[in-house]
Amino acid sequence: MKYYKILIFIPFIFPGFIAPPKLINADLDNPLPDTIVVNMDGLKSHIIPPKTMITLKLKAGKHSFDTKIKGVFYHSGYFESSLDGLINVTRSDYVVWKDLYMKEEREEYYDNIQENVVVIDNQEYIGDIKLYDATSIFIPKEWDYDIKTSFPEFVDLGKQPFVVKKKIFYKKDFIREYNNI
Numbered sequence: 001m002k003y004y005k006i007l008i009f010i011p012f013i014f015p016g017f018i019a020p021p022k023l024i025n026a027d028l029d030n031p032l033p034d035t036i037v038v039n040m041d042g043l044k045s046h047i048i049p050p051k052t053m054i055t056l057k058l059k060a061g062k063h064s065f066d067t068k069i070k071g072v073f074y075h076s077g078y079f080e081s082s083l084d085g086l087i088n089v090t091r092s093d094y095v096v097w098k099d100l101y102m103k104e105e106r107e108e109y110y111d112n113i114q115e116n117v118v119v120i121d122n123q124e125y126i127g128d129i130k131l132y133d134a135t136s137i138f139i140p141k142e143w144d145y146d147i148k149t150s151f152p153e154f155v156d157l158g159k160q161p162f163v164v165k166k167k168i169f170y171k172k173d174f175i176r177e178y179n180n181i
Contacts, residue, residue: 022060025084029053029147031092031170037068038089053147065089079138086141086168091134093171095120096143097178098128101155102162109162120171125178131171143168151177 030036030048039045040056041063048054066076067089075091086094095118102109113128120131132139145151145167157163169177 022082023057024060024081025141026056026058026063026081027053027086027141028056028089029086029092030090032069032090034069036074036090037071039066039068041065063087077137081138081140084141086139088132088134088136088139093120093134094132094136094139095169095171095174096130096132096139096166097151097169097174098164098166099151100162100164101157103157104161106161112162112164120175123175127178129174139168142166147173 028038028046028048030050030052033050035050036048037045038048040058046054046056060082062078062080064076064078065087067074075089077088079087088094098113100109100113115127116129118125118127118129118131143166145165147168147170149167151165151167155163155165
């Protein structure tokens with residue numbers, strides 16, 4: 001009987017042996033005009049052509065990277081995450097814009113977005129906007145539409161009276177899109 005009691009407590013004592021580690025999707029994006037080489041955790045290098053993104057499966061937790069362009073050190077960083085997201089391996093600026101789609105415009109639906117003023121390149125932008133600049137090493141995935149997907153003009157709302165959608169942009173693409181509305 002004593003052996004059975006011990007077996008019951010083993011999963012609580014050694015949880016790492018029972019459950020596999022959680023994996024996250026980590027996007028490595030290269031918006032630059034040159035190919036970059038990113039070394040993750042000092043283990044494996046990834047060659048990323050210009051204007052390309054790759055997705056890695058990483059164990060949730062602490063990670064490090066260094067980025068080289070044409071064999072020359074460019075940028076390095078550390079991050080810790082248990083969430084999917086984008087690793088800013090090129091010190092680029094990204095913007096996440098949250099927008100509201102409605103069947104009919106009603107004032108109370110606007111309570112679902114947090115309008116604020118964000119200054120980008122000395123220009124003010126009003127909306128539910130987050131700027132992730134060169135100091136943002138890890139950007140948690142909170143968007144519905146990625147960099148390569150356009151922000152749709154219309155969204156199928158189904159039976160919902162409204163929905164909130166988010167898109168991540170390169171800074172220059174956000175400015176162009178914002179100025180076109």
